[in-house]
Ligand SMILES: Nc1nc2c(ncn2[C@@H]2O[C@H](COP(=O)(O)OP(=O)(O)OP(=O)(O)O)[C@@H](O)[C@H]2O)c(=O)[nH]1
């Protein structure tokens with residue numbers, strides 16, 4: 576929900592913990608926070624960084640710093656203070672009292688962007704649920720500012736009784752959204768099962784937000800997928816068919832971009848979209864090779880992949896946007912077929928990429944001739960079901976079928992035929 580002013584003014588606040596190992600520096604992380612804010616139509620007018628050993632339990636930043644921040648907000652007429660880390664409900668409350676502006680954390684900002692981006696029923700439900708769960712412990716008096724977050728959910732005003740009603744209302748809504756989500760997901764599972772029956776291998780594109788996943792999907796498959804220079808452009812993953820050089824087909828799916836400090840419960844909320852990744856036969860990790868923080872972004876993505884327990888799925892690192900890299904280091908991406916440099920935008924190096932995809936997929940599907948008696952049409956039908964039938968030949972007494980199938984199916988069928 577937008578307030579009346581078109582562009583809100585914000586101060587971005589980061590904490591630099593002196594003895595903690597961090598991936599992105601506080602400055603880099605704030606730079607990203609600023610891009611996120613812009614995506615949410617918020618202008619960051621200044622940044623404030625504080626060094627501390629650990630966050631202040633009540634104010635996150637020190638109490639003195641909070642007072643200083645309140646003056647800055649007033650002087651620069653900020654409407655909002657955005658903190659780069661997740662704040663506890665109590666910290667948010669205290670800070671709002673001290674600063675007298677809306678206080679958001681990274682999670683709130685990401686939720687706001689997700690809310691604008693969600694298109695499908697499932698994504699909408701996921702975002703609404705995540706927002707409600709975020710809102711519930713934070714619902715205290717200042718319902719007005721929070722209502723922007725809740726997308727209008729929650730009633731305005733304050734008062735203990737009203738607060739209790741709001742809380743109950745939100746709990747009920749959480750239950751309702753969960754019920755609806757279960758339904759929508761069931762339908763999604765059914766369509767996945769249908770896809771499985773078609774037996775096309777599934778390739779999942781994953782990567783840091785803005786790496787170029789959607790661009791790659793649309794250029795590879797000649798479909799129209801919107802790509803935009805915005806963070807979290809894709810919230811509703813798309814699927815498209817891809818033909819490989821051998822002529823065999825596969826399905827490519829886009830996914831939600833990852834980001835540093837993506838709060839855990841948001842990862843959980845989007846787990847459903849990531850289920851595609853869990854079931855993928857091949858993962859293309861799309862990397863923005865022109866980013867100044869390429870290594871950190873790779874690491875952030877790999878961390879999320881680890882939590883999905885998909886180490887065994889073959890992965891190709893696709894270094895995208897090489898058209899933007901001056902002097903690319905030839906050693907960097909030369910580990911074929913595990914690393915490929917491309918430019919999705921210019922379709923540069925696509926033939927290499929397609930070859931690598933085919934190589935990787937074939938490693939895991941086997942080609943084989945099966946021969947069985949002519950009356951066993953059922954076996955032929957089964958091969959159609961579990962694999963890709965490449966050729967069929969009828970002799971006087973037998974059928975010869977040439978297929979490409981998953982190795983476990985190959986074993987099972989071979990054993991059955993031997994036992995007959
Ligand atoms: N120069 C250059 N720009 C690219 C290339 N591929 C993508 N882009 C640009 O990078 C921006 C992000 O592209 P998307 O395809 O939307 O990125 P994404 O990974 O889908 O992003 P999210 O959906 O937000 O996670 C767009 O402005 C693209 O035009 C490339 O090969 N070269």
Ligand SMILES: [Mg+2]
Nearest residue numbers: 788789808809
């Ligand atoms: Mg995208």
